[in-house]
Structures are given as C-alpha cells and as structure tokens.
Amino acid sequence: MTDLHWMTAGDAARAIAARELSPVELTKALLERIQQLDPQLNVFIRLDVEIAMAAARAAEQEIVAGRPRGPLHGVPVGIKDIIDVAGLPTTCHSKILIDNVAATDAVCVARLRGAGAIVLGKLSTHEFAIGGPSFDLPWPPARNPWNNAHHPGGSSSGSGSGVAAGLFPMALGSDTGGSVRNPASACGIVGLKPTYGLVSRRGVFPLSFTLDHVGPLTRTVTDNALMLEVIAGHDPLDPGSATAPAGDYQRALERGVRGLRIGFVRHFHQTDLPADPEVAAGLENVAGTLKSLGADVRDIQLPTLGEFAAVNRVILQSEAWAIHGPWLRERPGDYGKLARRRLLPGAFLGAGDYVQANRRRLEMIAAVDDGLREVDVLLCASAMDPPSRIEDAEETERTYPRQARTPFNVTGHPALAMMAGLSSRGLPLSVQFVGRNFAEATLFQVARAWEHAAGTDTRHPQIG
Amino acid sequence: MDKAMIELLARRAGLEKTLAEFPDDVATAAEQAERAVARMKGPADPRAEPWPPMKAGAGR
Secondary structure (H helix, E strand, C coil): CCCHHHCCHHHHHHHHHCCCCCHHHHHHHHHHHHHHHHHHHCCEEEECHHHHHHHHHHHHHHHHCCCCCCCCCCCEEEEECCECCCCCECCCCCHHHCCCECCCCCHHHHHHHHCCCEEEEEECCCECCCECCCCCCCCCCCCCCCCCCECCCCCCHHHHHHHHCCCCCEEEEEECCCCCHHHHHHHCCEEEECCCCCECCCCECCCCCCCCEEEEEECCHHHHHHHHHHHECCCCCCCCCCCCCCCCCCCCCCCCCCCCEEEECHHHHHHHCCCCHHHHHHHHHHHHHHHHCCCEEEECCCCCHHHHHHHHHHHHHHHHHHHHHHHHHHCHHHCCHHHHHHHHHHHHCCHHHHHHHHHHHHHHHHHHHHHHHHCCEEEECCECCCCCECCCHHHHHHHCCCECCCHHHHHCCCEEEEEEEECCCCCEEEEEEEECCCCHHHHHHHHHHHHHHHCHHHCCCCCC | CCHHHHHHHHHHCCCHHHHHHCHHHHHHHHHHHHHHHHHCCCCCCCCCCCCCCCCCCCCC
C-alpha cells in the first residue's frame, strides 16, 4: 500500500477493521513522515513515539482478537496542546505551564481513545490560543506546508499544518475567535467549530468560557463528520454542555444541495472588510457552483463584522483576564510579547462593558437565527486574505483580524471552513458555511457537495 | 487615555510589576480596551437581557 499518509481516517479505519492494514504499519509510516517533515513545519511540541507505537501494537492485537474499540480503531490523531492528554504536559505553548502534566484525558481525547484512535502527541498552538505566531516562546511556531515561509493560521496551528502535510489524518483544535477555522482556511483542509456546547470543553485549558469550542480538523468533509460523531455528546460535568442529542453527522453527506436555500453574506467580504480579489473570486465560484448544483443561492444581511468583532473582543478579553490576571500580575515576563499584549486589555474593561457586550450578543444571536429561518445554510468568507508570511509581523498583524469567523463564536452557531481553491501563488483560499444550531449534518451536506464538485479533498501540498 | 490614567487603572488591577517591567505593553493594552469599548454598540432595547440568562435548573 502506497501513500499511507494521504489516507483518510475513514478509509484507514475500514482497512484496519478488514485486516488489510495494520495500525502498526500506519503509525510507523506517519512517524517516519513526521521525522522527515517536522523540522521544517514545527507541528509537534511533544511527539511520543514509544507511547504511540505501544498503542498501535495494542490496537493491532485487539483487531486480531476481534475486539475493535470503535469507528477510529487504529487511526492516529494529533492533539492541540491546550487539551489534556493523561501523562503528557499541557503547556499551552507557554513557559507559564511548561511543567503542567495532565492527570487525565480531556473528555474529547477520552472519546477519541474510546473509539480506538491513537494519540501521537501534542501540537503547537499560539500561546494560550491567543498569542502568536511568536518567536519568543519555548517552541517555534508551526509553519504552512503549502509554503513554509507562510503562517498556517492559528491558534490551532500545528493541528492545521500537520493534517494538511499528511502527518496525521485528523486533529483536535479549539476555536474561540476562529482558531479551528483559521488553520483550516490557511492550510486548505476542513475545520469545524461545532454548535456551542456540542463537544465537551472539560480538560481543555480555557481562553474565554462562553466563546470556547472544541472542533475537528481533517482533510475531508466525511472524516470531519466521522470525528464529530465520536467527540460530540453531553457531558454533565461541563457547565456549558448542551443536552441536545449528538447526531448521525454522515447521514446527509451525499444528498447534494438541490433545493437547499443558501444565504450568501456578501457584505462581509465586499463592504465590511473588502477581501483580496482572489478570495472574493473564490467565494463567487463556490456560490456559482452550488447554484449550478441546484441550490437556491440568495444574498442575506447580518450585522457588520465590525459589530461582531467588538462584542467578541470585549467578552474574550474580559473572560481571559479573569483566567490570566494572577499570572499577568506575578509572572508577566513568562508570557511572550503577543500573548501579554492580547491578554492585558481585560484589566482595563469594566463590569458594565462585559454586561453590555453580552446584552448585544443576545441580539446578534437573534439576528443570525432570523437569517437562518430564511435559508438553510449561510455561505461567507472565512479569511479575507491568503495566509501571511510568518516572519512578516506587520503583514500578519494587518491580515489576522481581517476575517469573518468571530461572529459565530459570539452566536454559537456551527461553522465550517474549508478550501475554496488556490491563489495564483499556490496558497489556499477558503470559504465558510454556517448552519442552524445542532444542524451540523446540513453543513456537512453542503460542504461535501462543494468538495465533490471542486475536488478539494484530493489537493495536497507538494511536500515530502 | 492619558499616561496617569493608565497607570492608575493598572495599579488598581494589581499590575504594578507588569507596569514596571512592560510599560509599553500595559499602555497598548489600555488603548486596545478603550478602542474595543468605543467600537461596541449597546443593545437597541433598554430591556435587553444579557446572554446567557440565569437559569434555575430542572427543579429536582
């Protein structure tokens, strides 16, 4: 079997279950690729070869004994290093937590392991999922496999880069202002921020309690749905956990979009934050393709990106200050410069600011709900620019906030970002689909229709 | 926000050490916070509730 590194999680799981592929063979192939490519991508903070190989051998024995654990049996996964994996440090890519060894698995990790997945190690992030890309931290920032002079997006940088580079078929990330969808956009893969509360946050280091989501990053829409099926579900010990039942997210994948109503939020990229022409052309191409496949595509109006961003910022900075205040007072020098600057503003916000933001938030939730009564799914930009050059701090600072992801952290609606094509310089362009709460299956249906039409699942960076 | 106000608010937040070691970062943060609030519109309806609402649970 060739090109094991481009195998999807679903195909690998099926081949392992049929005893056509050994989990040991797959894990070994990926570890070899990691050894070869990670020095130029900086995906891993901690790679645990021995533990991964021991898990692969155990998975093989379980298959031979006829005891498969679940739908991801023997499939390797990478974990963003703000998510606990028992026995490994959760550093949050920061000197602050450099010795913080997790006692137990986060719920999402436990669910992956329960389904048979093999944890390869911990992946680089922006410091505390907010400060990056930074060169003043204990580990370097991850780089983009399409061109390693470019940023892979963040904050789930290692998750996006590693999936796109074929180091593992799936990874966990977290998303507070777009941190799953940004690397998915920059690396040309599929990243989902599920409905708020659908995936447990227990065991995930918080950035902003009411904006934090955990989500899957994969190379295909089908794998994303598969991974969500494994990690979704109520957790009585996560106070934000939803009680709505988790679904069968693969059921509508191949139904196509005929008859579906898709609301194109053009003002996000046309007037709110005018996008790079190639990004705008990519979005028009997605909309036109879905229309040609039978969808009813129409324009729709939401509050402006500026309004969403302001509310997101006040809530995020207030909640993050509540978490980081003690360290910022006592150990300010142990943060990198970017994290320190992005976490300190909360000290200057008042209780009234926070309450006002949350009052406005409720109105914004209602506005998006109203929009989603008119249509089944929203289509809009994710990033307004192709990925920036990672060592050009000015370009990164300019382009990083030019995005349309934070609205759906504010409102909690599920949102999926994926490749829309490639720029003339060979860098990924992106599109975002947004659905009604807990309607991830419909999101996957639309995303799969686009993927199938454009062949985005077979486009990989020329690396390795 | 002027320098004296920034220093006053930073001290009130317990950031004496941070202010001494990273005065530029503290000043930048104060400006960012001021900008964020200035850009945020208040709710249109004075009776608007914040999210999430207080909930008493299932009563069991």
